[in-house]
Amino acid sequence: MRRETLLPALALTLVTTAGAVTIGTTDDDTAPAAGHAPRTLLDTVPRRGELRVCTTGDYRPFSYLDPATGGYTGIDIDMAEHLGAGLGVQTRFVPTTWATLVDDLTSGACDIGMGGISVTLPRAREAYFSTPYLTDGKAAIARCADADAYQSLEAIDQPGVRVIVNPGGTNEAFVRANIHRATVVPHPDNNTIFEEIVAGRADVMITDASETEYQAAIHPELCALNPDDPFTFAEKAYLLPRGDEEFKAYVDQWVHLATNDGTYDTIATPWQP
Incomplete structure (x- = not known):
């Protein structure tokens, strides 16, 4: 008798709760309609x-x-x-x-x-x-006057070389993993980072080959270094x-x-x- 009494009460509670949830989500544009899968x-x-x-x-x-x-x-x-x-x-x-x-x-x-x-x-x-x-893949960009000095990752990773990097993305991840002897120079603004190389406050940046080619085209002082043979895939x-x-x-x-x-x-x- 106790089980038979509790089951109808439990069913009523579940129906009431389900109704409350439905009412609470009808204005959400991600809420599923009745009988349909969640909306994509x-x-x-x-x-x-x-x-x-x-x-x-x-x-x-x-x-x-x-x-x-x-x-x-x-x-x-x-x-x-x-x-x-x-x-x-x-x-x-x-x-x-x-x-x-x-x-x-x-x-x-x-x-x-x-x-x-x-x-x-x-x-x-x-x-x-x-x-x-x-x-695409990671490649280097430097002042054209210095391009011959930075033709490989080993040549870049030398004491006294300043490698500039924008934080938070794959450029920084690559530099942190591969540059150990050169000086890493963080620069927060990727829109102005190439001007730092032009001005002589940094020597090299390693970024995607597609970006090195574009930036070299708009900065005549800079050369993309081997963009067709990047360091990575x-x-x-x-x-x-x-x-x-x-x-x-x-x-x-x-x-x-x-x-x-x-x-x-x-x-x-x-x-x-």
Whole structure:
């Protein structure tokens, strides 16, 4: 008798509790509708009318925030606009840093990370990567007058050489792992870091080969050192929330089409040296 009395009461409690949870989540654009699987960003982004893109704004030619205008430009800025247009929404850029990029994405501050992001295993533990759209690798850039002196990693890693690095990303990780005898000079602003080499306050920077070529093109005093034979192999891709298979599948298909139908090349060509 006691069991029969308790079961109906327990059932009533569960129904009441479930009803309370449903009421509390109906205004959340990520809440699942009754009888349906949890909603993916493929649904919520069009419903919201906005694609939120985390980008650092300090990595030309992929992402640059102009301090004078407050506007973003770059290959991945245009690609983000193209992705948003395909979803039928506006694109909003969310400022981030290399040190906080993954945290900003996983916290829900943005829907996707874009802007020359290198694929790494530590990042892959926290988030998904899209299909890669570019092959790259770490290479050096230095004053052209000194280029012959820095043709190898061993030649760079010598006492008295000043290797400048922006903190928080794969550049710093590479330098910390491979530079032991040269002096490492942290510089917080990746937008002005190359001027430090031009001015003689640093000797070398190691960054992605694509960036060395671009920066050498806009700074005649600087030369990209062996960008076609970088120190490492790397790929660039877009950072996506882990677990959202439907949104990842859509972005992967978009990347595949854009890199094969001429869209990416059309966007990237004006930024090439």
